Amino acid sequence: MSRRVVITGIGVVAPGGVGTPAYWQRLLSGRSATRTITAFDPSGFRSRMAAECDFDPTAYGLTPQEIRRMDRTAQFAVVCTAECVADAGLAGGEVPATRVGVTVGSAVGATIKLESEYVVLSDGGRRWEVDPGYAVPHLYDYLVPSSLAAEVAWKVGAEGPVSVVSDGCTAGIDALGYAAQVIRCGDADVMIAGGTEAPIAPITVACFDAIKATSVHNDDPEHAHRPYDVSRNGFVLGEGAAMLVLEEYEHARRRGARVYAEIAGVATRANAFHMTGLQAEGREMAEAIRVALDQARIGADRVDWVSMHGTGTKQNDRHETSAIKRSLGPHAYRTPASSIKSMIGHSLGAVGALETAACALAITHGAVPPTANLHRQDPELDLDYVPLQAREHRVDVALNVGSGFGGFQSAMVLCRPEAVSR
Structure with missing residues (x-):
């Protein structure tokens, strides 16, 4: 019989609340967290709204060096990981490191850092040939999506299967599905898995403007995203992350873990x-x-x-x-x-x-x-x-x-x- 997979820990960074309890209360409230974009000046764009996270990385334990090294996307994932591991009651060393893996889903990776660094290197877009002398040491990490999974693996000391799934807007589901399959086939007993994204940057907004996929209810941002409503005209871009602890069922039962x-x-x-x-x-x-x-x-x-x-x-x-x-x-x-x-x-x-x-x-x-x-x-x-x-x-x-x-x-x-x- 195939090994069963259960969720024993949840960590969330979301618009309207950081942490799983705040997230769940936001969802039950029926109130939207969308607003006019504050991350940059959106006045020149067709759609000027987003669901932004009120997120201070220092408040959630990230050091100045970690903040300098990590794009916002990775910061979300690492903070979520700390919450989900604590929620699952997994103490360090309880599970052999080689039996713990990581799978992270993301569609556009380190968008914010990549765009901001390009602006610097190209002198605001004026130079076709960029000057690498102005590049930050961590630019390669922003370019390569595997850095997201690596940061999570370092956070929990995972030495099992570690990977990234990047197939667009289904990446969060697919990363969790792949992680579950890793457990089912016996390659790991615990997987830290989920999705993370921080795409609220001019390049992303411009791309969705171009195909007219996002809402233009700019005069009423809180009520702009209207699925199934007769007046709907597109989605509102968001950001955030959720990382879950997936665990083999009998493994979770033996240690008395709560199963969601x-x-x-x-x-x-x-x-x-x-x-x-x-x-x-x-x-x-x-x-x-x-x-x-x-x-x-x-x-x-x-x-x-x-x-x-x-x-x-x-x-x-x-x-x-x-x-x-x-x-x-x-x-x-x-x-x-x-x-x-x-x-x-x-x-x-x-x-x-x-x-x-x-x-x-x-x-x-x-x-x-x-x-x-x-x-x-x-x-x-x-x-x-x-x-x-x-x-x-x-x-x-x-x-x-x-x-x-x-x-x-x-x-x-x-x-x-x-x-x-x-």
């Missing part, structure tokens, strides 16, 4: 269709959901909540709504399906991990977060998107779905271990 949820099934598919376009039928996402449910040996009618991708673009909302109906059948109409991006924005490669954390917390606390800002549901979209207010609701099985540029479609099934016959 079991990762019972994970699958990813591609549409082989278009870099940014989605076909309305949602066949590829539906196939990923079917495979994940089959892997979990859980029927579609057992799903109690769907954590939706929910970007608030017309094509995505239609695509995933079709995929849920195609995969869950009539049960789709009885299943709450909401998007937390409406409150924390779209943090690209990190958001799938943040949504996975939300699934684990929903299973633990018996409540599902709402879709904020959903006042007038698009009549073409006919599921229960839990508008505006959180709902008390027993969740034994949660389904988390993600969609990313390049046509990636991922699904993860999480469950209460004792509630589902395995």
